[in-house]
Amino acid sequence: MKKENHNQVALEVHDLTVAYHTRPVLWNIDFEIPPGKLVAIVGPNGAGKSTLLKSILGLLPLSSGWVKIFDNPYRKVRQKVGYVPQRGSVDWDFPTTAIDVVCMGRYGKIGWFRRPKKEDWEAAEKFLAQVEMEKFAHRQISQLSGGQQQRVFLARALAQEADIYFMDEPFAGVDAVTEKAIVRLLEELREQKKTVIVVHHDLQTVKEYFDWILLLNMRLIANGPTEEVYNEDNLRKTYGGRLAILSQAADEVAKGRL
Amino acid sequence: MDWKNEILLFFTNEGMNRRMVLIGSILLGCASGIIGTFALLRRQSLLGDAMAHAALPGVCLMFLITGLKDPFLFLIGACISGFTGALCVIGITRYSRLKNDTAIGLVLSVFFGVGIVLLTYIQQSGAGNQAGLNTFLFGKAASLLQEDVRVMVTMCGLIIFFIVLFYKEFKILSFDPNFGASLGFSIKFLDVFLTSLVVLTVMVGLQAVGVVLMVAMIIIPPAAARQWTEKLERMIIISAFIGALSGALGAILSTLIIKMPTGPVMVLVAAFFLGLSLFFAPNRGLLFSWYRRWSQKRKTRIENILKAIYKVGENSQNYERFIPLNEIKGYFSAPLWLLRLRLRILHLTALVEYHPQEVRLTSVGFEQAKNTVRKHRLWEAYLSNAMDIPHDHVHRDAEEVEHIFSPELTSRLEEYLDSPEHDPHGKSIPNVNGNNCNS
Structure with a gap:
């Protein structure tokens, strides 16, 4: 029964609307994503890409709509979900080491009050090695380069041993070595039939790296296999000026609600 | 020598009360060092300061209403007005256009002003035995009674217990709350809980250290500890140690010097350790750089x-x-x-x-x-x-x-560069194998 659902749809978002304070950021988002795909969420700045990710993960309150992951509400399938937040969202001068950060990926499985055990540390080491960072395991995290920090974050998500991964701008501001490492990692995850949903900025590489694209600009513009969705018409709709109207509408709604 | 006897008093039978004071100060320093580590990492130190100052009107009101000098009642009064202060900070930040630092400054000064007005009123009205309330300004460890110390010991014990129990949860709350929430930890609960522990620590320390300087006990030890280590566990332990040492030395020195309030002495001792750490710590220390x-x-x-x-x-x-x-x-x-x-x-x-x-x-x-x-x-x-x-x-x-x-x-x-032989000025570039040397 469960298996069948896996085969049909990994992520279903239904009529999702999200507002920051009073300003709507996402309007009536509706889409489904089949399992085993590498998915890019693409759109201009302020399109609500990160917001979409955070609301799927229950980190933001929804104004309306619902989200299902493997046909279940998020809180029932947490153990199957991995998350890579934006690198800039934490203080990298925090007194901790790379391996310790990776070990945090195990905390969900470990549960309240209990401490990480030997096998958790071993797993953390293994996943650090998978992103080629084993040499830096005991480095303080502020002594790592931006790309290395990003790889630590990826290893932490791997340590969650999930079936579906959400990654917020993993390619932002990383060096060429890290970019290659991430691409290789994404391909490995695809081979393991995992679903990976990535907020992505770079239109140049999106066709090359991803087999499914979701175009977003406050509204859903298009959602589907790369070869069907990636065309001039859709890109113009996503990045074009037509949406200025939507942005102005949001402003006026915000004022109206004050 | 007088001071020798004074110190010896800590260890004899008659010195029972002094020993209690010493134990209380050590535990307090320890607890504030531990809790301060999290407050420092979460940038909540100044919120702690606002709440310490905001506690003063609560203590005074409690005395005015009950007429009693019960340490437990004082703690409750302090907590109520301290939390009210914290709510005001949050409310002002959320519902007005004022920024967080402005809100903290406002709450701190207004509540403290009210507290001083009440304190002066109590002193001038000559109501009963009011003398003890003054110690809440700058603290007087020597004025602590056995019951005071008992409250302190219980509270500090609880605080340390909770930190040990929730260590992993508090770590993820401090480092990456969003990720913690995605794992299923209730970040709102942890946030409120840890902040409450900060408030509680501050309140417990009020009588010994005073509202004006209490925050120093949660800022200085962790700031000093950060210099010595890159690991959270060690930072907590070092911070607790520096806090305990400052508490002990502060309590002893302030009883040796007559009429010296404890708070400032503790703070000076802690600041001395901070100075040492800033200069002599490896890697982060000034001397090292x-x-x-x-x-x-x-x-x-x-x-x-x-x-x-x-x-x-x-x-x-x-x-x-x-x-x-x-x-x-x-x-x-x-x-x-x-x-x-x-x-x-x-x-x-x-x-x-x-x-x-x-x-x-x-x-x-x-x-x-x-x-x-x-x-x-x-x-x-x-x-x-x-x-x-x-x-x-x-x-x-x-x-x-x-x-x-x-x-x-x-x-x-x-x-x-494909092993070039010459630089742009035409000089030859020596290579490792030594082609260019005649030795």
């Missing part, structure tokens, strides 16, 4: 001398001969006597052979000089070939990097 800068300068100076000797040798195509000082002194702005002194030191470290008027490189010195020149010229070649920077712009840059680049970067540069 001075040393690092100094040794880089020294390396630069030595390599420049070796390089000058190398260049003179290069001009005459003979690195073996002794070079008269006249030929190299033009390379330096330092006076001749200083150059001689430095050469003598290099002689002692076996980098050069130096006799009063002439000098030559030893084989070790020659290798080091060659390496420096190699880095210099490779970088010049890289800048002008790969980056298209004009020839006359590359020298100053190279002067700096020749003392810095690692061997690894240097060989990468060489590989990238």
Whole structure:
């Protein structure tokens, strides 16, 4: 029964609307994503890409709509979900080491009050090695380069041993070595039939790296296999000026609600 | 000697009360050091300050209403008005356009003002036994009674217990709350809970340290501890230790010096440890970074001398001969006597052979000089070939990097440039295998 659902749809978002304070950021988002795909969420700045990710993960309150992951509400399938937040969202001068950060990926499985055990540390080491960072395991995290920090974050998500991964701008501001490492990692995850949903900025590489694209600009513009969705018409709709109207509408709604 | 007896009193039967005070101060320092670590990492230190000041009207009101001087009632009064203060900060930040720091400053000063007004009113009305309330301003550990200490011990014990129990949860709350929430930890609960522990610590310390300076006990020990370590567990332990030491020394010193309030003494002791940490800690300490800068300068100076000797040798195509000082002194702005002194030191470290008027490189010195020149010229070649920077712009840059680049970067540069033989000025670039030396 469960298996069948896996085969049909990994992520279903239904009529999702999200507002920051009073300003709507996402309007009536509706889409489904089949399992085993590498998915890019693409759109201009302020399109609500990160917001979409955070609301799927229950980190933001929804104004309306619902989200299902493997046909279940998020809180029932947490153990199957991995998350890579934006690198800039934490203080990298925090007194901790790379391996310790990776070990945090195990905390969900470990549960309240209990401490990480030997096998958790071993797993953390293994996943650090998978992103080629084993040499830096005991480095303080502020002594790592931006790309290395990003790889630590990826290893932490791997340590969650999930079936579906959400990654917020993993390619932002990383060096060429890290970019290659991430691409290789994404391909490995695809081979393991995992679903990976990535907020992505770079239109140049999106066709090359991803087999499914979701175009977003406050509204859903298009959602589907790369070869069907990636065309001039859709890109113009996503990045074009037509949406200025939507942005102005949001402003006026915000004022109206004050 | 008077002070000897005073100290001995801590350890005799009559000193029962003093021992209690000492234990209370140590535990308090310990708890505030631990909880302060999290407050520091979550940038909540100033919120703690606002709440300490906001506690004063609560204490006064409690006394006015009940007329009792019960430490537990005081704690409750302090907590109520402290939390009210915290709610005001949150409310002002959320519902007005004022920023968080403004809100903290507002709440701190207004509540403290109300507290001082009430305190003065109580003193002037001459209501019963009001003298003890003054100690809430700057603290007086010696005024602590057994019941006070018992409350402190219980509270500090609880605080330490909760930190140990929730260690992993508080760590993820402090480092990456969003990720913690995605794992299913209730971040809102943890946030409120940890903040409450900060408030509780501050409130428990009020009578011993005073509302004005209590926050220092949750800021200074962790700030000092951060200097010594890059690991959270160790930071907590060091911070607790510095807190406990400051608490103990503060309590002892303030009983030895008559009429000295405890709070300021504790803070001064803690500040002393902070000073030590800022200067002497490895890696983050000032002394360490001075040393690092100094040794880089020294390396630069030595390599420049070796390089000058190398260049003179290069001009005459003979690195073996002794070079008269006249030929190299033009390379330096330092006076001749200083150059001689430095050469003598290099002689002692076996980098050069130096006799009063002439000098030559030893084989070790020659290798080091060659390496420096190699880095210099490779970088010049890289800048002008790969980056298209004009020839006359590359020298100053190279002067700096020749003392810095690692061997690894240097060989990468060489590989990238395909082992060039000449720099942009036409000088030959020495390579590692030593083609360009005649030794």
